[in-house]
Amino acid sequence: MAVLKVLVAFAGIFLAVYFYSAGDVFEPAMLKGKRVIVTGASSGIGEQMAYHLAKMGSHILITARTEEKLKKVVAQCTQLGAASAHYIAGSMDNLTFAKQVVHKAENLFGALDMLILNHIGHTYFGYFDGNVDHVRGLLEINVLSYATMTVAALPMLKKSNGNIVVVSSIAGKIGLPLSVPYSTTKFALDGFFSSLRMEFIQQNTNVSITLCVISYIDTDSAVKTVSGVIQQPAAPKEECALEIIKGGSLRKREVYYQYHATKIPLLLRDWAPELLQSLLLKNYNMDNFQRREV
Numbered sequence: 001m002a003v004l005k006v007l008v009a010f011a012g013i014f015l016a017v018y019f020y021s022a023g024d025v026f027e028p029a030m031l032k033g034k035r036v037i038v039t040g041a042s043s044g045i046g047e048q049m050a051y052h053l054a055k056m057g058s059h060i061l062i063t064a065r066t067e068e069k070l071k072k073v074v075a076q077c078t079q080l081g082a083a084s085a086h087y088i089a090g091s092m093d094n095l096t097f098a099k100q101v102v103h104k105a106e107n108l109f110g111a112l113d114m115l116i117l118n119h120i121g122h123t124y125f126g127y128f129d130g131n132v133d134h135v136r137g138l139l140e141i142n143v144l145s146y147a148t149m150t151v152a153a154l155p156m157l158k159k160s161n162g163n164i165v166v167v168s169s170i171a172g173k174i175g176l177p178l179s180v181p182y183s184t185t186k187f188a189l190d191g192f193f194s195s196l197r198m199e200f201i202q203q204n205t206n207v208s209i210t211l212c213v214i215s216y217i218d219t220d221s222a223v224k225t226v227s228g229v230i231q232q233p234a235a236p237k238e239e240c241a242l243e244i245i246k247g248g249s250l251r252k253r254e255v256y257y258q259y260h261a262t263k264i265p266l267l268l269r270d271w272a273p274e275l276l277q278s279l280l281l282k283n284y285n286m287d288n289f290q291r292r293e294v
């Protein structure tokens with residue numbers, strides 16, 4: 001009898017979850033004609049997001065520092081079917097530039113539906129070297145430019161009931177070795193955007209905030225940085241990029257990619273932190289380790 005009760009309870013939970021999430025069906029047409037900014041789109045996950053959006057028929061403004069790469073990505077986006085594709089080159093350590101990106105979108109499109117914040121500044125993969133100025137500089141690029149762009153874009157996003165998408169990392173939820181400055185900035189994003197999301201609810205601001213918790217992805221920079229040290233395989237950047245866009249479009253609070261590589265460690269984080277710590281440390285082959293620039 002007790003077993004039956006447990007089974008009925010599980011069936012109830014399953015049906016509730018199934019019907020609650022039934023409206024969460026993504027269609028590429030949702031992005032057709034939408035006006036989107038993607039930062040850090042000259043390579044890696046950002047570049048792949050630009051290509052997906054182009055295939056879906058969005059208007060795209062991409063940004064990063066390297067103009068030559070941006071030109072190539074824009075040309076590819078145009079070929080893939082973007083409603084329009086544009087770039088603006090500059091560095092996010094300059095917060096005036098961060099605002100200029102949003103103003104350029106306003107001038108080009110007259111509105112904005114989705115702001116995808118994805119860029120990261122250069123750092124190192126190695127033991128914390130005591131350089132607090134580097135942490136401060138990285139906070140400017142990885143966090144304060146995100147906040148600056150959000151503030152500048154908010155009037156447009158309020159009018160369009162739009163989406164803010166923040167690309168973070170499992171290293172922004174769980175402390176990991178060899179990336180202290182990077183991890184600091186990703187934790188800060190969670191604090192800023194998760195608090196802001198709560199205020200949006202209190203203020204009836206219909207702008208969604210999606211925080212993306214991402215595991216190891218096969219971008220050139222990540223693979224080059226951790227190869228030989230990290231044992232686990234990297235997940236594909238194309239799929240990762242699509243999952244981020246889907247999550248933002250469906251107005252999800254958080255995206256977990258890859259699901260098992262992020263959700264399971266996060267469950268252990270609060271319930272078995274010592275076990276998680278020892279499992280994570282086993283992932284690092286320190287025999288092959290030497291400090292690398294990212």
Ligand SMILES: NC(=O)C1=CN([C@@H]2O[C@H](COP(=O)(O)OP(=O)(O)OC[C@H]3O[C@@H](n4cnc5c(N)ncnc54)[C@H](OP(=O)(O)O)[C@@H]3O)[C@@H](O)[C@H]2O)C=CC1
Nearest residue numbers: 040041042043044045064065066091092169217219221222
């Ligand atoms: N790859 C991975 O394993 C993981 C990645 N992530 C997250 O995914 C996102 C993308 O990472 P990934 O694709 O691997 O990174 P990449 O190194 O491939 O891309 C980083 C992008 O940021 C741009 N960028 C670098 N410095 C600056 C700057 N100062 N100002 C403006 N733009 C800059 C780069 O272009 P340019 O040099 O031309 O400026 C590039 O377009 C990041 O937020 C990262 O934290 C999260 C977890 C794992």
Ligand SMILES: C[C@H](CCC(=O)O)[C@H]1CC[C@H]2[C@@H]3C(=O)C[C@@H]4C[C@H](O)CC[C@]4(C)[C@H]3CC[C@]12C
Nearest residue numbers: 169170171179215216221222225226230283294
């Ligand atoms: C090895 C980590 C996963 C540990 C686990 O057992 O799940 C990786 C998860 C996130 C990675 C870092 C990251 O967030 C992206 C950085 C981006 C740069 O392009 C290069 C490397 C990163 C520091 C990357 C390193 C591996 C992870 C920590």
